[in-house]
Amino acid sequence: MTILQTLIDAASIGGLYALTALGIGLIFGVIGLVNFAYGEYVMVGAYVILLTSGLYWPFAIAGVLIFVVLFALASDRLVFRQVRKAPQETLMIVSFGLSFMIQHVYVVLFGSLTRTVNFLPEITRSVEIGGLRVAGVSLLQILATVVLTAGLALFINFTRVGYQMRAVSENPRMAQLVGVRSNRVIAAAFAVSAVLAVTVTVLFVAQTGSMTPFFGVSLTLIGFVATVIGGLGSLPGCALGGFLVGALTTLLQLLLPTDLQPFREAFVFAAVILMLLVRPQGLIAVRSAWERV
Secondary structure, eight states: OHHHHHHHHHHHHHHHHHHHHHHHHHHHHHHOOOOTTHHHHHHHHHHHHHHHTTSOHHHHHHHHHHHHHHHHHHHHHHTGGGGTTSOHHHHHHHHHHHHHHHHHHHHHHHOSSOEEOOOOGGGGSEEEETTEEEEHHHHHHHHHHHHHHHHHHHHHHHSHHHHHHHHHHHOHHHHHHTTOOHHHHHHHHHHHHHHHHHHHHHHHHHHHOEEOTTHHHHHHHHHHHHHHHHOTTOHHHHHHHHHHHHHHHHHHHHHSOGGGGGGHHHHHHHHHHHHHHHOTTOSSOOHHHHHHO
């Protein structure tokens, strides 16, 4: 039972990391931007839940979805589009700056202390599976990751917008010459990544019931690590990397002595460094993405 419980915990945590990595990897795959402000999409959604927690939950989630999608589109239109042709280093610095600015705007609006909300308590209740009691939200995290990963793969490979995203990713100038409207395609990529961020927001807040203006930073870092492990530009690789980081995190929590458990993330990053020394291109390499880096 302990092994099965550990596997479920690893898949649950890995699911959140995988969804975060998919959102980061999608934007990188289309325009080569490592969006370090992605965690703030998750964070701002959490505060929308805080403000709308008194509403019937479908309306609250709809409010989060609308706000975060508009927020992501605004970040692209007002910030990233202005520097789209700049070097990769500049894009990365701009995303860091945007992340820092959003965090401190929310500190001014809501304060830096942890805020709590009781959101969707029904899904946090445990269900019994084969004599093992598992939190419903853990099962939802696993299910949401599988469904959204499969849905995103189908969207990228079998829809017109997906074809256009792949074209812009491979050769932006040629895509424009054949009639692809790059700005619309990139906006669509930001909107899809925002939907993934909303899923993470809802599941994270339902599970923890807490938020601060800074919690998106750790999610972004772990999501980026998962993206690098899986392979920059590879959506299956992003999902795989997220699950592997979740499994490693859970395993370390189980195996590390009590006095070392607060330093769990340090061991995770050390393991990631060792892995990348062996295979720096990630587990599933994408040639176009690797050349871009």
